[in-house]
Amino acid sequence: MSAPWGFLRYWETDVGALMSLAAPARPCTEYLMGNHTIAQRMFVHEPGVMLYAPLRTTIHEDGDGATWFSVDLPSSRFGSFGNPAVTAVGRELDEKVAALLAHLGAPVA
Secondary structure, X not given: OOOOOOOEEEEEEEHXXXXXXXXXXXXXXXXXXXXXXXXXXHHOOOHHHHHOOOEEEEEEEOOOOOEEEEEOOHHHHHHOOOOHHHHHHHHHHHHHHHHHHHHOOOOOO
């Protein structure tokens, strides 16, 4: 119930405010999002997956004023471990991210 679309938000920070100390302000918020029960299914095979779990994401504005949600493709990160069980969960996460974006009405690129 805490994660109806499969993800929890673990952490967020206003990167735009921090970067405004050295450059013109640009809207950008960074998040760590994931699900510890999904991560555990990979962790039992390869503890190194925690380098990429939870997923690191941003919502930011580009130079033209368009808003973007950015995230590394989970299957590419988790597939790099060469373990089929871990890779399968990475592909499942790809689908969960795409479903979340579709639910929000955002295109998936």
